[in-house]
Amino acid sequence: MSRNSDHWIPLADLMTGLMMMFMLIAVLYMLKVNSAVSEYSVSKDALGKDLCSEFASDLEKWDAECDSDNLVIRFKSPDVLFDTGQAVIKPQFKVILNDFFPRYIALLNREEYNDSIEEIRIEGHTSSSWREGTSENESYFLNMQLSQARTLSVLKYVLSDKSTPSQEWTKDLLTANGLSSSKLIHDADGKENRKGSQRVEFRVRTNADEYIKNIIDDLGQNE
Template sequence: MSLSKILTDNRSSAPKEEHWIPLSDLMTGLMMMFMLVAVLFMVNVDAEKAKVEESNSKLHDLMRETEQQANQVKGIARLYDEMREHLYMELAREFSSDLPRWKAVLDRDLTIRFQEPEVLFDVGKAVVKPQFARILGDFFPRYIQILASDKYRDGIEEIRIEGHTSSVWNTQTPGDIAYFRNMELSQSRTRSTLEYVLLLPVVADQKHWLTARLTANGLSSSRLRMNTDGTENREASQRVEFRVRTNAEARLRDILEAAAQ
């Protein structure tokens, strides 16, 4: 091979070497950038995964807390139903033979309704009539003996004495005025009833428990008794009721208030 050809070949190969070195560096840089992007991507994936796991954990805790609250509500409702049923059965056993004689009824909601207006009060008056006083003297001590027994006393929130009237006052009195006057009358009648039963000597040992729970509530004509044809039954609307309210409502309210916090 001639010298001129060797020199020519060396000159032609020199630029190729000069271009190969920068290209190698470029590939190395790209590889490093790719690895950096991959690392950042994996870090971001791990962070998002942690957020999802935290969110799932919070959701799980919320669902568990909600389930616990639901179980509490179910438990209270079940206890309330059992207590109400047992109390109804005891009241029925105690008073079933007396209710017809007193012209009274016992409802499944634990209401005892005295519904003979001529026995209760004189027309337009709030003084307890002697016959109703004798009934109360027989009824109330036995009633409280059941309610204040160890089985029920802690579960009773209120014993309501409710007074109800018809919607009329007299033929000349318009509806609104009749309602207001009947409200005043019903309130006075329930106060008279409360005073009479609370001062019975036989319940003196339960006075502290009773004064914390026994209330008088005059409701005028707001809860009328109706005939089957939809008209007002004026005689049945004039009544006195003893109603029991348990503390189930208060316990449920506490659970709901705690859940809202």
């Protein structure tokens, strides 16, 4: 009995040591994740504040809003953007884009932000409605086609502006995304706000999201 006990003591010590090692690895990974999240949050907050500050005096006259949390500039007035059912940019929206887009790109391409930008998304959104008698599915498909055509029109227009800085950098990151009625705006009573749903958004996606995901995936694989 004494001889068996002598064998079990080192094994228990070994198991304790392994547990401590695994706990240390887990703590180090969590510290890495927390550090990445903290760094991302600071960078994202700074970019959001700079975006909203840059256009603060223009948003009301443009009928636009800035969402600093999601890094979105949202143009809300369908009467200014496009004619109903059309993808040709209206003159007033062209004037807005001429002012907005060069400043927008100049801000995003600042040294403190440009390496963190994964994608600059032009998003087109519609209401769920179409002509009377059109089925729900057909309305969705037709609105998808329309929203895609509209965002492509915006993309072509802003890239044709030679005053826009960093053309090659911008082309590498700028995308046109028609989303149809997949992200509707609703009133407080839950009903669809058809006018509010018809909008164009400029959204920034950073590579920090992917970086944090990779760290978390690595942590999961090592559990």
